[in-house]
Amino acid sequence: MTVKVRAPATSANLGPGFDCAGVALEFWNELEVSEADGAVVEVEGEGVSETPRDGNHLGLRAFSLITDPEGKRFRFINRIPFARGLGSSSATIALGLVAACLWEGVEPDPAELLPLAVRLEPHADNIAACLYGGVTLAWEEEGLWRCRRIADSLPLDLIAVVPKQSVETITARAGLPAEVLHADAAFSSGRAALLGASLATSDAQLLAAAFHDRLHEPYRSAAAPLLGQLQEEPARGSVGVTLSGSGPTIIVWARHEESAACAEELTARFPDCKVLALAVATGGAGAF
Numbered sequence: 001m002t003v004k005v006r007a008p009a010t011s012a013n014l015g016p017g018f019d020c021a022g023v024a025l026e027f028w029n030e031l032e033v034s035e036a037d038g039a040v041v042e043v044e045g046e047g048v049s050e051t052p053r054d055g056n057h058l059g060l061r062a063f064s065l066i067t068d069p070e071g072k073r074f075r076f077i078n079r080i081p082f083a084r085g086l087g088s089s090s091a092t093i094a095l096g097l098v099a100a101c102l103w104e105g106v107e108p109d110p111a112e113l114l115p116l117a118v119r120l121e122p123h124a125d126n127i128a129a130c131l132y133g134g135v136t137l138a139w140e141e142e143g144l145w146r147c148r149r150i151a152d153s154l155p156l157d158l159i160a161v162v163p164k165q166s167v168e169t170i171t172a173r174a175g176l177p178a179e180v181l182h183a184d185a186a187f188s189s190g191r192a193a194l195l196g197a198s199l200a201t202s203d204a205q206l207l208a209a210a211f212h213d214r215l216h217e218p219y220r221s222a223a224a225p226l227l228g229q230l231q232e233e234p235a236r237g238s239v240g241v242t243l244s245g246s247g248p249t250i251i252v253w254a255r256h257e258e259s260a261a262c263a264e265e266l267t268a269r270f271p272d273c274k275v276l277a278l279a280v281a282t283g284g285a286g287a288f
């Protein structure tokens with residue numbers, strides 16, 4: 001028996017939607033599970049040298065929340081850059097959960113998998129978008145994480161500028177203050193409301209107005225210097241800039257008709273970065 005699954009990259013927060021908003025992107029990691037002696041882990045692509053080859057592998061930890069990884073070979077194909085804010089950990093968790101369901105002959109249900117996933121990654125915005133696909137909002141209700149997919153597409157194009165250096169989410173979260181000023185909270189909650197409304201109505205102008213945050217981006221800009229550079233000197237056609245998750249990847253938002261020129265300028269300006277024009281993935285993690 002063999003099971004093949006894929007899981008998309010994700011960008012979380014989308015500016016002021018901290019720990020809530022996310023989008024799945026057409027950029028996929030894969031996992032093939034087949035029968036073997038013991039539990040064998042093989043990894044190709046991104047993060048080969050940083051990934052455990054035993055039960056500590058995040059994908060196996062996820063798989064083992066549903067069924068026993070013993071007697072199976074796990075072959076991970078990693079394309080999503082590690083520790084760059086594009087949801088590589090969430091994709092690995094989703095791969096393990098979805099593969100385990102399919103191995104057991106159960107149809108994966110994102111609503112059931114989300115509470116399992118947050119045992120391994122406590123903020124749900126990336127994993128929600130990864131499991132559901134499209135554009136999602138996730139929130140906690142009486143101890144249970146919930147998600148609603150609110151759109152299949154975005155009214156602006158998304159260009160990821162991925163630097164070489166990595167930032168661990170745990171470190172980026174540790175750098176956030178325990179308290180913020182009421183004025184900053186008010187500013188960000190207003191922008192978060194605009195964000196939700198603009199995503200639900202596919203309003204490009206409202207979305208561009210939403211891309212400002214005072215809850216996390218100011219505290220992370222030192223580790224993601226491109227954020228300030230691209231805010232001060234926007235690329236042609238850019239209507240907003242956000243940190244992707246906890247960074248250091250930057251998302252440059254551009255009008256459809258100008259996004260090719262924008263990506264071209266970004267490629268020329270930042271030759272050490274990967275510049276990826278990414279479409280929204282309408283499907284979440286699943287068999288392929």
Ligand code: HSE
Nearest residue numbers: 012019123169245246
């Ligand atoms: N919402 C999370 C954070 C996303 O900003 O820390 C991490 O990718």
